[in-house]
Amino acid sequence: MSTQDLTQGSIAIHVRNLAVPSSIGLFFQTMYNVVDSFYAGRISTQALAAMALSFPVFLLMLAASGGLSRASSALIANAIGAKDDEKQKRFIVQSLTLGLLIAVVLSIAGLLVQRPLFQMMGASGEYLGFALSYMTPIFLGSIFFILSNLSNSILLASGDSKTFGKVLVVGFFLNLILDPWFLYGGLGVPAMGIAGIAWATVLIQALGSVYMFGTVIRRGLISLDCKRYLVPDLAIYRELIVQSIPASFNIMSVALSFFVVTFFLKHYGEATVAAFGVTTRIEQIGLLPTFGLHGAIMALVGQNNGAGRFDRIRETMRVCNWAGMVLVLTTSAIIFVFATPVMRVFTNDPEVIEIGVYYTRVMMLIEWAFVLTSTHLAFLQAIKQPMYGFFETIFRKIIIPLPLIYTCVLVLNYKVEAVWYCMVFNNLLMTAVTVVYGQIKLRKLGGID
Secondary structure: OOOOOOOOHHHHHHHHHHHHHHHHHHHHHHHHHHHHHHHHHOOHHHHHHHHHHHHHHHHHHHOOOOOHHHHHHHHHHHHHOOOOHHHHHHHHHHHHHHHHHHHHHHHHHHHHHHHHHHHHHOOHHHHHHHHHHHHHHHHHHHHHHHHHHHHHHHHHHOOOOOOHHHHHHHHHHHHHHHHHHHHHHHHOOOOHHHHHHHHHHHHHOOOOHHHHHHHHOOOOOOHHHHHHHHHHHHHHHHHHHHHHHHHHHHHHHHHEEEEEEEHHHHOOHHHHHHHHHHHHHHHHHHHHHHHHHHHHHHHHHHHHHHHOOHHHHHHHHHHHHHHHHHHHHHHHHHHHHOHHHHHHHHOOOOOHHHHHHHHHHHHHHHHHHHHHHHHHHHHHHHHHOHHHHHHHHHHHHHHHHHHHHHHHHHHHHOOOOHHHHOOOOHHHHHHHHHHHHHHHHHHHHHHHH
């Protein structure tokens, strides 16, 4: 079985080898989303707003697969560190069968609830039509998103982040071809409008997931002798679900937060909603260099926790936190300065640009807080103590921002800038709490106070 032993060797080198390929791949994944938004903006501002509206619904679908993949990665990495091959194989197979069941449920549920969900968020007429046209293909192809995520979790736990990075890079270049082709039609393909952007994504996910799963098989991480683990094991399902719920809810909370904020932003008009949707993508760009750190922590901390190498866990967190801060402060400064031309990549609407530039610059001042939160939540997931993330998410995304924004928008009738500053306060507060809690847990590892 081909796995990399992360319990030996230089932590800094392991972090580099794991984080750099992931960050490069995730850069291209974000650029992939930029291309989607670019072509949606070429249709109309309403189509761009519909894609922004679809973003949280898309995240709801990804939350289940993303949570399961994080859970399986943590459990598989711990099994690898403990040198327990049987448990490793069992977790791999059971995570795949559970993922298949989740994919079926997601497809059916998504297709049934998307219309009332978009209507609840204020979409109607052509606006609603754009949102439905985009999300229907996505729900139909949900199995490919899940298979890709789970295959990556298996490879990442074994010390391989390069394969997924390569898939994301290739996917970006394919998207450059498929987006305009499916959008406008040609060479025997009918013009599909915004639905074409979604079908391009589904096709790319299908190709990528098949390649990723093939790599898992070629590496010997799953083989014919694993068929005895195919029968659902409720005990393992329970362990996977318990580990995945906080991670799933953390991802889902991004969507829930988007629902909450969008509900209030609709009082300021479609241009504000569109600007908010674009800016969330720009925020991702600012965090891109640090995205690979999450995977590096999951693999390194997971294997070393299984092996009882707590000194290496502490060193991993020191390296990742310092690297993350340096990287994000650099990218944030660049985006702060060039916020206007960055916004113009997505839209030519002057109102959307003006709103988006202001919000972008506000958020660039606190991007570092998201990095510290991410590294500490990844650490807790990797040592199989993910429940703090569940409560952190509830407070960060719902309990604190909901009354704050409600008061500013509907009670005090403040301008939209007040919404942005509510979000700043909320994120800084919860980052401080998360860092303190995570550091306490880190110091106590191995019985050291």
